[in-house]
Amino acid sequence: MEKRSFDTLIIGAGGGGLRAALQLAQAEARVAVVSKVFPTRSHTVAAQGGVNAALANVLPDNWHWHMFDTVKGSDYLGDQDAIEYMCRAAPRAVYELEHFGVPFSRLDTGKIYQRAFGGQSRDFGGDQAVRTCAAADRTGHAILHSLYQQNIRARTHFFDEYFAIELLQNQAGYFLGAVAMNIASGEPLLIEAKTTILATGGVGQLFRTNTNALVNTGDGMAMALRAGIPLQDMEFFQFHPTGVAGKGMLITEGARGEGGYLLNGDGERFMERYAPNAKDLASRDVVSRAIATEVREGRGVGANRDHVLLKLDHLGADIVSKRLPGIRDMVRTFLHIDPADTPIPVYPTAHYTMGGIPTDRHGQVVVPVQQGAEEPVPGLYAVGECACVSVHGANRLGGNSLLDILVFGRAAANHVIEHLKQQRYHQPIPADALEPALQRLARWNRQGKGESIAGLRAQLTKTMEDHCGVFRNEEVLQEGQNAVLALRERLREATIDDHSQVFNTARIEAMELENLMDVALATVSSALARRESRGAHSRIDYPERDDQQWLRHSLFNLDPMKMDYKPVRMQPLTVDSFPPKKRTY
Amino acid sequence: MNELARVRWKCRRGMLELDLLLGQFVGHGYHQLDPAQRAEFDRLLDYPDTVLLEWLLGRIRPTEREIVRLVDKIRAAAAP
Known part of the structure; x- marks a missing residue:
């Protein structure tokens, strides 16, 4: 088998992988990135929202308020040391992007524009904060392309259209790289590395209806599992109530905000039964569960009674065109119907994987050691949606996923750079590896x-x-x-x-x-x-919620199959802990 | 070289919308294209995802006539 050697192998070329690669390449490490599709076709490109950072360009803000919102949003399952680290690092992550060429939208003052997102507050749960930096509605695209260009300039080596097969490790549990396959030729390639960073993204393709690109099949998570690493908090998967049925594309909450409402197979406006006051504007999980319940109980729509309808036609073509143009284009293209005339078939759609490969805030993969505390796995790192740091805990806030990949992509690379100073040579790869x-x-x-x-x-x-x-x-x-x-x-x-x-x-x-x-x-x-x-x-x-028994992280082991648990890191780095409270908005 | 498989893999994109539209077209309309049109489709796939999305959702009309024709074919192949 052909062999290539690098200091660091990165599997996955989304924002997390490319941010780590850039940091390493700039530090003169020999870094290889393996990607099963061309790097700029990674799923980061689909992130429209933006990056949270307490820049205070629009309204007063600070990282400590951002931290509070993230801890609360996580339903107190997020690790508070990692969350503090991320929120403090956020402004720098944004300024670095600007330096790399990301064209952030601007305020009239010339400062970076920021928009308001759900779950963000000022003064620890007070009024709405304005914290999300965006490059129009294509922030993910801008970040991915800028990072890719910077990596080309820094001479990162790319293995485009290579599929990672399995990680390599020796008897002592040290990770030594991976075997990948060149998709074009079918030939395997042994990539030897002193350190390996997994950055393969989330796993939305687990669910029939999901918003993710087809590439999101959890390759890195599965390789880690098979290499004996547990996966953490995998039960936490973010769903949106209204995806296009059978296809998955998201229909924003704005559609219901404008006066759209849901109907079951009997033509009943069923949300009135589940949430008499908020009705169709009840929280995401309530609406999602109501739709699934209607379908389970046989009140769905369609030949298979497997979805419900989102009705917008009573709003009039004018409102639909003006306020919801993106939805109208999308529905016309995919369903050949006009939502201004015909209700849209919808079903809850899977969106974001909160769980993943357990890491510390340096991106090092960590596993429990016998009965004791967890320890880093030598030579293995994970960043981004495939990892569980855990900054999102039981639920991710909008604007925090791009931040996660930037901050921890960089942090992991910095840790690798220090590690490489000690690890001067490649370790031998045993034949049975x-x-x-x-x-x-x-x-x-x-x-x-x-x-x-x-x-x-x-x-x-x-x-x-x-x-x-x-x-x-x-x-x-x-x-x-x-x-x-x-x-x-x-x-x-x-x-x-x-x-x-x-x-x-x-x-x-x-x-x-x-x-x-x-x-x-x-x-x-x-x-x-x-x-x-x-x-x-x-x-x-x-x-x-049961904090007595369940304020702890789940760990799933594949072989032998069993559950294990570890405590949530409630102690931040420098500030007081935010103790669990009832989560209301 | 397995040309169809190469093109099909090139249709794996960063966005679900493009995966669906391009995948459906490769499964149905692509085999009706002549060699020149196939080369054109290959070139279309070199455009960034955000540009393809605007074109294929009908938000922006491409300027090149060949691209317009292809975009119309892909949109027509999008089965409800």
Whole structure:
């Protein structure tokens, strides 16, 4: 097998991976970035909102208020040391981006424009704050392209259209790089590295209806799981109540804000039953659960009664065009209907993965050691949506995900740079370290008749939507876990027809499904185990938050399959802890 | 070289909207294109995601005639 050597291997070329790569390349480290698609087609490009930073350009603000909002938003499951670190580092992260060429929108004064977002307050829960910096409605795109250009200039080495197969580690548990496959040629490549950073993003593709790009299959999370690393807090998945049914694209809350409302299959305005006062403007989780309940109880719309309708036509074409132009374009393009005339089929859509690979605030992957405290895993880091630092806890605030990737991409790189000073040479790679990767590659060369990958994937995502979506109780989740375990067994017997080498995308899709299966098991198992409602994890059989028992992080281990727990880091770096309070807005 | 597979992988984008529109087109309309149009489609895929999104959602009309034709075909192939 061909071999290449680098100081640091980064898997994933979204904002987190590229921010880390840039910091390393500028420090003269030899850094390689592996990406299964061309880097500027990473999912960061879809982030429209912006980056939170207490710049106080519009209204008074400071990082401590931002920290309070983030802790409260996390429903007190976020680690307060990491949150303090992130909020303090935010202004610098934004100024650095400006320096890299991100064209932030401006105020008349020339300062960076900031907009108001939900969940942001002044003075620890007071009036609305104005904290989100944006480059029009394409902040993610601007960040990704600027970072990519800077990396090209800094001579980061890119392996474009390479798919990471498996991580490498030695007997002592030290991570040594990865085996990747050149998608164009089908050839495997051994990438040896003193440090490896996982930056593969979230896993929205677990659910049939989701807002994520197809690439978001949790590849890094699954590789970590198979390498013996647990996944943390996977039960926390952010859903939006209104996605286009069967497709997933988000329809902003603005549609209901303008007077749109939901109808079931009987033509009933059902939100009046679930939230007599707020009705269609009730909080996201209430609306999401109400839609899922209507469908479960047979009051859905359509041939399969599997969605409800969002009615906007009573608003008139004028209002729909003026106030909701983006929705009108999108619905016309995809559904060939005009929302000004015809209601839109909608269903809750999966959006953001709060959980992931457990790390400390330096991006080092950490695992519990026997009964004791956790320790860093030598040579392995994770940043961004694939990681769980944990700054988002049980629920992420808008504007904090881009901030997360920038701050912790940089922090991880700085830690790696210090580490590289001690780690001057590559450690030998034992022959058996390659075995898991080789087996995984060989497995899909198997001939014969088996179930199709597309069919199994459809069953998995439907199972996750029905059994681990917004409607959760013991029975539904237990059925879901059993179903995922059964599907995972069936995948072992599946085969693909195409055994060619060149651009064999069938093989990539098969390996992506293996990754989804492992992460699905982590997600449904963690949700089954957590018998409380907190943030995005809402159990109808345990509707209250239970700090006595559950103010702790979940850890799911794959082999052997078991749950483990660790305390939330309630102690910030320099300020007083924010103790848990009831979360009301 | 497996040309169709290469193009299909190039249709993996950073946004769900583009994945759906381009994926559907490669599955249905692409095989009807002549070699010159296929080369044009390949070139279309070199544009950034944000530009493709504006064109394919019909928000902005591309200036090049060849691109306009392709964009119309892709939009027509978007099955409800």
